[in-house]
Amino acid sequence: MSAPAPLVYPLAGLLAEPPGTERRYDIHGATIRLPDDLRLTEPLEGTVRISRTNRGVIVSAVLETAIAGSCARCLRDIEVPTRVSIEEEVLPSVDLASGRPLDPGEEPEVARLSDHHELDLGALAAEAISLAEPIAPLCEPDCPGLCIECGERLGPEHVAHPDDDIDPRLAALQGFRVDGEPESE
16 A cells, blocks of 8 residues: 555544544645746645534645745845645545545535545645745845846945946937036036
C-alpha cells in the first residue's frame, strides 16, 4: 500500500461519527504544487480542524508559508509571506449508506471528498494561496523603484544622471521661462 499524499486526510471514521465531532491536525513542513507560475519558498505550517456536519464536513484551516515573487517597483526577487484561512464545506462523493456515487451536478461549486472518503487539503490550500497572492508585492514599503534613464535600482548608491540630454526637437523650449523663475545657464 502506498503512503498517502501530503495533506490528504482519511475521513471515513469521522463520517461515521455524529454531527459536531471534530478532528484537529497540525501541519509542519508540508509542500504542495501551486497553480500557474507560483512557487512555495517555505513549507506550509499551520493547523486544520475538520468538523462533521449532517451533510459532510467543515474544514477550517490557518496556513502560513511564503511564495516566490518579484518586487513590482524594482523587479528584485523576493519572498512574499502568505497567511491564508480556509473555511470550506466539503461533501462526500459517495453515499455513506449505499456506497453509490453522488451526483456532483447538484452542487458543482462545493468541494468533494474522494471516492475513498479522503480530504485533499492540498488542493484547497493551493487555491487559497493562489487567491492570496498580492497583485503588486514590494520588497520594502518605500521601495524607490528603477531609474528611468539607466534601469538601475534607485537608492543612496545610485548616481544621478546629467539633465543636459535634451531631445533636439525640444531644444527651442529651453529659452522659455516662467515669470519669476530665475534663468539658469
